[in-house]
Amino acid sequence: MSLLEIKNVKLKLDDKDILKGLSLSVSKGEVHAIMGPNGSGKSTLSYMLAGRDGYELESGEVFLEGQSLSDMEADERARSGLFLAFQYPVELPGVGGMSFLREAVNSRRKFLGEEELDHLAFVKEARKVASKMFVKDEMLKRAVNVGFSGGEKKRFEILQMAMLKPKVSILDETDSGLDVDALKIVSDGVNAQRNDDNAIVVITHYQRLLDYIVPDFVHILSDGSIIKSGGPELALEVEKNGYAGLINAA
Amino acid sequence: MLHNVRDNYIISVKDHVSQFEEKSFRKLASNDFKRWPSPREETWRFSRLGVLSRKEITPIKPNFKKQISSVSKFKGSKIISFVDGAFREDLSSKLPPGSSLNILGEEDSLMCFHKFKNSNLKNHPSTNVSFSCTPSIVKLTIEKDVKIRDIFEIIYEGGDNNLSVHPALYIELKDNSSITIIERFNHLSSLTMPLQLVELRKNASMNSLKIFNDNQQSYNLSANCTFLSEKSNYNSFSLIKGGLFTRSETHAYLKGENCNLNLNGVYLSSKNQHHDLTTAIYHDVPNCSSKQIVRGVLGGKATGVFQGKVRVAPDAQKTDGQQMSRAILLSENAIANAKPELEIYADDVICAHGATVGEIDDEQLFYLKSRGISEKNAKQILITAFLRDIINQSVEKSIQNFVFEEAELALSEIISKEI
Ligand SMILES: Nc1ncnc2c1ncn2[C@@H]1O[C@H](COP(=O)(O)OP(=O)(O)O)[C@@H](O)[C@H]1O
Ligand SMILES: [Mg+2]
Numbered sequence: 304m305s306l307l308e309i310k311n312v313k314l315k316l317d318d319k320d321i322l323k324g325l326s327l328s329v330s331k332g333e334v335h336a337i338m339g340p341n342g343s344g345k346s347t348l349s350y351m352l353a354g355r356d357g358y359e360l361e362s363g364e365v366f367l368e369g370q371s372l373s374d375m376e377a378d379e380r381a382r383s384g385l386f387l388a389f390q391y392p393v394e395l396p397g398v399g400g401m402s403f404l405r406e407a408v409n410s411r412r413k414f415l416g417e418e419e420l421d422h423l424a425f426v427k428e429a430r431k432v433a434s435k436m437f438v439k440d441e442m443l444k445r446a447v448n449v450g451f452s453g454g455e456k457k458r459f460e461i462l463q464m465a466m467l468k469p470k471v472s473i474l475d476e477t478d479s480g481l482d483v484d485a486l487k488i489v490s491d492g493v494n495a496q497r498n499d500d501n502a503i504v505v506i507t508h509y510q511r512l513l514d515y516i517v518p519d520f521v522h523i524l525s526d527g528s529i530i531k532s533g534g535p536e537l538a539l540e541v542e543k544n545g546y547a548g549l550i551n552a553a
Numbered sequence: 554m555l556h557n558v559r560d561n562y563i564i565s566v567k568d569h570v571s572q573f574e575e576k577s578f579r580k581l582a583s584n585d586f587k588r589w590p591s592p593r594e595e596t597w598r599f600s601r602l603g604v605l606s607r608k609e610i611t612p613i614k615p616n617f618k619k620q621i622s623s624v625s626k627f628k629g630s631k632i633i634s635f636v637d638g639a640f641r642e643d644l645s646s647k648l649p650p651g652s653s654l655n656i657l658g659e660e661d662s663l664m665c666f667h668k669f670k671n672s673n674l675k676n677h678p679s680t681n682v683s684f685s686c687t688p689s690i691v692k693l694t695i696e697k698d699v700k701i702r703d704i705f706e707i708i709y710e711g712g713d714n715n716l717s718v719h720p721a722l723y724i725e726l727k728d729n730s731s732i733t734i735i736e737r738f739n740h741l742s743s744l745t746m747p748l749q750l751v752e753l754r755k756n757a758s759m760n761s762l763k764i765f766n767d768n769q770q771s772y773n774l775s776a777n778c779t780f781l782s783e784k785s786n787y788n789s790f791s792l793i794k795g796g797l798f799t800r801s802e803t804h805a806y807l808k809g810e811n812c813n814l815n816l817n818g819v820y821l822s823s824k825n826q827h828h829d830l831t832t833a834i835y836h837d838v839p840n841c842s843s844k845q846i847v848r849g850v851l852g853g854k855a856t857g858v859f860q861g862k863v864r865v866a867p868d869a870q871k872t873d874g875q876q877m878s879r880a881i882l883l884s885e886n887a888i889a890n891a892k893p894e895l896e897i898y899a900d901d902v903i904c905a906h907g908a909t910v911g912e913i914d915d916e917q918l919f920y921l922k923s924r925g926i927s928e929k930n931a932k933q934i935l936i937t938a939f940l941r942d943i944i945n946q947s948v949e950k951s952i953q954n955f956v957f958e959e960a961e962l963a964l965s966e967i968i969s970k971e972i
Binding site: 354387394 | 916917920922923927928934935940
């Protein structure tokens, strides 16, 4: 059974068709890359999966481990093991990083029937994971994403992913705005979490990220649907010929 | 003689004046109180006092024997106690060297009166009524070069049903002095009309925290007049949470170059509470800065008002004036009014203002929910952060947690009903 099953989904925003019959099946242990030009619907797909208000489906269905997501709110989906790393992480003035992480982790643990971590145990765990992501303790004391650089925001997203241990992670342009060093840190962080029980969907505009997070499958998204799927070589084709050639051929 | 019920309070003010020790300013003030402000007056449009003119209120005669154990809320503070509007030395702490409290005599009282009457608070009802009926004007002086380490906690309490209370305090910080003052309003009375005159001399610095927490039937019409001299620093934060009707009105006059003013506040309103923060900042000289952040959280059928006037005189070049207000409505029946008012007569200035009234930001809410946090928890986190953020930005570090705890209590009451 696939971990994530997207079945012929259609979605409108402001009466405009954005996703136009998109299907994708992701199994345990797999990394999928979705590549597409700006405006092709990548973030819309991410928000739809995460369950953002206003991104309800026109038709089609999505299943997480066989369970339909259509009646689940964003928080339920997350507790069930879906994670979205935002293209533009949201600033939360006044919300301390550490308490934010703790609230999130304990919500998931409670759902899984695990005991909530007490403050000390949690701080220890968070610091351990943070140091692997080169996130300084000082950053965890600050308000979430407030005054973070682009790279810090993305590192903090992956730190959250590492703490929450999701089944399926959607990474929306996690590479955007990163220099090579930051890209390496973030990719190492993601790779460290690959295992046989989870799956990762990497959404990106550029091939560059896929040198670091090597996917098993690559899909080309254009104008709201997947026009071509293949192996890692497909990404190289995009790199060489751009999207135009692929889109015209389709 | 037959009186219209509306005139009752005005007559009792006049009658009452004769009961106090005769002072010239009392008569002057009582003659100037002709009626409650009408809703047609621009600054009282959102905060109508009609209900007061229908109430039978009498100015209180302070009971100097009333035993109230003024309890400090801030550990280690020096307490200054006002009961029924009168200073109570017996309930107050001994003040540290370089600071003193005095009851003003005729001449100094008259001077205070004139300062108010020459300001734009001249027609504020509290100006006229409290100068008529205050037991005495009390002056707190901080001497030149003295930096007070202890926090002064001024507690205003007492009062009684259908009586009005009239504390009057004059604070003078002499050159290079500094202090942090917490004021707590905890009256049981139906109407409190506090007056405060603050004068900051050259390079003086004052942190002021006012917590309005009178009981649920109370009215509070606080009038504050502040003068800033060269290089002085006034950092003021008002937390309005109590009372049925609380209006804190502050007028700040920036009179010396390079002075700096922060005039921030929060109102937390539920049930049928009416909370009003009205401010006026007068930039009269060049090179000064003023910054205002005002936030409100409202539930029930509460009303919040923020009126912020900033006037930059033609000579006040290089003024930096910032004003930002935001209210979050948690209930459909709550109302927030925001009226920023900029009058800029100088050309080389930076002035920015923004006012929003609305709900919790849905992008932030989605971000939290996408991390598995329930909507209810997410909303709580965001509103608490909304408060935490302004407190951290506005209040001196040593009292941040204190203010936050004071605010959190009122906030959780609103949240528990609405979320
Ligand atoms: N809230 C919205 N309302 C209407 N159209 C939208 C909205 N958000 C995005 N779009 C449109 O949907 C399309 C896909 O956008 P998006 O998913 O952000 O693309 P990508 O992430 O691939 O760059 C674009 O044409 C964009 O203009
Ligand atoms: Mg996008």
